[in-house]
Amino acid sequence: MTAVVFIHGTGVREPHLTTLSGRIVSGLATTAPGVRLTVYDWGGCHGAALAASGASIPAAPGAGTGRNTEISSEGDEAEVWARLYDDPSAELAAAATGAARRVTPPGAALPGERPRALLHGLAARGTAGDGRPVPGLAEAAAGLARSPLLGPASDALGQEALAWVLARALTATVTAQQLAADNPLQSVGDERDATVAVLAAYLGAAPSGTGRGPLLRLAGRPLVHLGSRYAVRRRRALTDAAHPAAGDILKYLARGEGMRQGLRELVATLEPPVVLLGHSLGGIIALDTLISGPLPGVEVLMTVGSQGPFLYETGALPSLVHPDPLPAHVPPWLNLYDRRDLLGYAAEPLFPGRARDVATDSRQPFPVAHSAYWTDPAVYRAIGEQLP
Structure with a gap:
């Protein structure tokens, strides 16, 4: 039985992760019955958090020093x-x-x-x-x-x-x-x-x-x-809402080894064949982990709405610098992106013969398109066709 490891994206925490994984299980059941889904909850143990309860956020207007610290309530x-x-x-x-x-x-x-x-x-x-x-x-x-x-x-x-x-x-x-x-x-x-x-x-x-x-x-x-x-x-409310997503990306690029090691340890507990299915930053984690060394049992890499190709092209992917090729041990790579998702990138032009792109269309504008993959039947059909 094929094991699919789902690696979630930025800012995803419980209880939303359980809801999301349940929807993926339901979607896979229609195109790949019998696969078992294992969720890698890296956000719970390695995700970004405000360790000092937001002490770095500046005080409200009027509390600081200097000119114009108070922002007028009208006619600003x-x-x-x-x-x-x-x-x-x-x-x-x-x-x-x-x-x-x-x-x-x-x-x-x-x-x-x-x-x-x-x-x-x-x-x-x-x-x-x-x-x-x-x-x-x-x-x-x-x-x-x-x-x-x-x-x-x-x-x-x-x-x-x-x-x-x-x-x-x-x-x-x-x-x-x-x-x-x-x-x-x-x-x-x-x-x-x-x-x-x-x-x-x-x-x-x-x-x-x-x-x-x-x-x-x-x-x-x-x-x-x-x-x-x-x-x-x-600012505090906006930071509280945004910091898990933005902080996850920054933390991964600065100190991502813990997230990669956690994925290695999880895969080692599973019976092959194993498929890595990563969304957004989850796709970067999966790609980076595979590039950095072989993962026995992993036969397919799937990334959905991911920025891995973009980071590689800009020189920001930790494990591989353009124009270095993918290592031979990286398995076949299926990359899905929605044309309206501004956070989804193409891999095939950068890795011809090693990655295959599938462009989807949720008919949703960005940023909704970035999260609409998991309700799109075309996504599950593409996943089902690529499973071992």
Whole structure:
């Protein structure tokens, strides 16, 4: 009788492990009746835990020292900027939505004509009003000058307010471009605000203005419950929820030998043939253990939604460095991944002739797709076909 050793993924603990293993037993019964499932509960003995009850988590806002330790309960600018980095034209669109329709008299300047000319001037210069270079400013200003929102927003806002809105849109665009380019150096809020002030002055704002007002807060409202203020205030709860999964990965990469040794000891107690079935980090543990030395009796390796191939390609897999091949003692490898699972990776292109990929489709978005394998009949069919 074939023994299937199920190695669970990150963050899985009881009672959820029992529920999951019961579902796998039921699924295997339809395609591979008679196999016996053994669960390797590495999370219970080797999984990550907050050993000091979360002493490393910073205190709540207002309890520390230094500037701005208390985070305002309303109008938090970090929330607004998070919204603008995601959509630099959000505030401009909010202004344009409130514009009243009007007819421009013959010979009069069209709405947005003056700010458009100023934006073209910035695009030509590529520098802020004080002459300092701002990477990406020329492209941002040229793009904003072409925006169809500029005219309606000019109708709705006075020169002062429009200048600040445009300055924030330009700054947000430049920052978003830097984020997309993975620029590791980003400015602090004071430097960002100084850039906004210089740009606003060039675009017609009074030097003594601040540009803060209802419109600025309006742009940030969609993120009130998703942004940094919410995360900071609930940091302990969020950490408690996330640390088993994130901590398991970090602990394995730093000190994974205990997990691998536990799997070796479990396999040694089983009658062959043995199949290792690993989900997510469980697949990494299974792959790493097999690479590090032969496991007598193990005839097949199965990984489901696993990051092993990705770690190998990036040089992070502890036991094997790209482009070194799989050792000859590693058994046939079946790797399943869902195309919508962003944590599932392909193995066959990296190990041709040694690994076989099967792409599944749970029709679920990520992250649900990462856990939907065990209710997908196609997964159990692929497993059943590969069993000894």
